[in-house]
Amino acid sequence: MTIETTQLGSLTSLRQRNVSTVLKVLRQHGGMTQVELAEATLLSTATISSIVRELSEKKRS
Incomplete structure (x- = not known):
């Protein structure tokens, strides 16, 4: 296994x-803003935005 493969993994x-953490918090607390999610999960707002976008795209497909 190469370093690149290990890093990608x-x-x-x-x-x-991170996605699991976001989903867990949403299940526990219901709807939240992205800022509230960032505060509750200790993830950056950029990470939350990316996860929300990814989950929204999956929901549409």
Whole structure:
């Protein structure tokens, strides 16, 4: 396994963990703004925005 593959795997698992965290918080607290999600999850607003966009696109498909 190359360093690039290991790093990609790490980034993928980090992304999955962040998405899971966001979904868990939403299930526990219901609807929230992106700023509230960032505060509740301790993720950056940019990360939250990206996750929300990804989940919205998946919902539409």
